[in-house]
Amino acid sequence: MAAHRVAGSVEPADLSSYQQAxxxxLLHGVVTENYPSAKALGLVLRWAEELKDDFRDLFGYALHTSARHARLLRRLDAFDAGQAFLAVKSKRPFDRRRLAYLCLILACLHRSRIEINLADLVKLLRPYANAIEHLGFDATTPGHKDAVVDVMDWLVDRGALRVSDGSTEDWARDHDRGDALFDIDHDSCAALFKPNKPLQHLASAAGLLDTPTAGTGRDARRRLAAQRARRLLIEYPVIxxxxxxxETVVALRQPTLAEDIARLTGLPVERRAEGIMLVDTTGHFTDKRFPGRGGAINRTAGLLLAKIADLQEDPDRSSSLxxxxxxxxGEEHASLLYRIDLALPQSGTVDALAYEPSEDAPAVVAEEAGEAADLPAQPELPFVEYGTLEQMVNELYEEFGPSSFTNKWQADPSGLLAEALALLADLRLVHAVPGGVLVRPASGRYRNITAVLPRSAHDGQFALDFPLEDTAR
Known part of the structure; x- marks a missing residue:
């Protein structure tokens, strides 16, 4: 029997442990002594050598480990507008201010010793933040202290800092009297910010992408296409x-791709005529669970898909779609890259070492073009206007009652609709376009979602079972 290419030295009895690591x-990127759990680092370090080899061979990723942390360095083929850091308590994505404060605070911690109090850290942060136009830091300005607290909580959660006295809440309530003392884990701090290239060498954010050079041979292009395909399957909900x-489509259709990814993760790969996806049967290999008990936004997104499916299947209404x-x-990604580059500083780049992304791209050789000749053309997708979506949400409010959508959303159906559509777009179930959304093929798998989302309330009325913590937001 031929040896497996992935986890080749792992015994069958240990395979589930390796796959969990x-x-x-892949889910967390960084594993420390207490993040994401107390036992996580020991599990990863047990399989460190095997994981290093497999991540390198499958994806071109690098795994760096020490006695106190493990960090997976990814190589990106494209930027994803849906990637975000989430605040520990509110679970809201970091905005630009929080991301900027995070980078500046990590730089300040790098210059500090083994411990620092929050008041002193803010004194170090203030001049750097105030030197950046439109950023700044002023403890009396609304939102500035909250942003610092979110960043500090995020660093504590990942083990880069440990609170030894006081609390960030005390400082946030009264920054003149309250304070917090932190022990610094410099090893973990260094692991959290590790770009593939020095940022001072970049004239464009495209320099952070893994761009193959032109002129590679056919075999090399096939290897790169297979690597891109495996990255896509791991990083995105559906392809x-x-x-x-x-070239990538040809690689996605190879049976070895599904075998390798399934053996690495322990999860099945599902193929359809339109595409391919890795199915999370564990319920824990995702940063966005769907469908599930994820609060008002998650439930509303699921119910919207059910109403969209009803619209498509209704012979009287579907004809108007x-x-x-x-x-x-490609054009959308170029637009995203352009918007990122607009925020690049005009000074600070080392011109002699600046990376300029090549406009050359590997061409598809004749044989590979023939293999791809039977690929389906870009299909037209159903377009649902925003007014129709608003009507659907209003119907949900009438059916379940505004109180079923928690205190935060019961008087804001438009805001809830916007958040639900953003979630569905991030999951690649719809595609936002001016005036509405295009319904993508994978959304069809949730057409019967109403069978599992709602439940009957004790008073006999049909209500939504939302978690209690969502009402506090």
């Missing part, structure tokens, strides 16, 4: 063949 690294280049081609994914 792989999933943990549509029509969104990717022909428009079908449109989705925007070109």
């Amino acid at each position: 792989a999933r943990m690294l 549509y063949f029509s969104d990717t280049d022909p 428009q079908y449109l081609l989705p925007p070109d994914s």
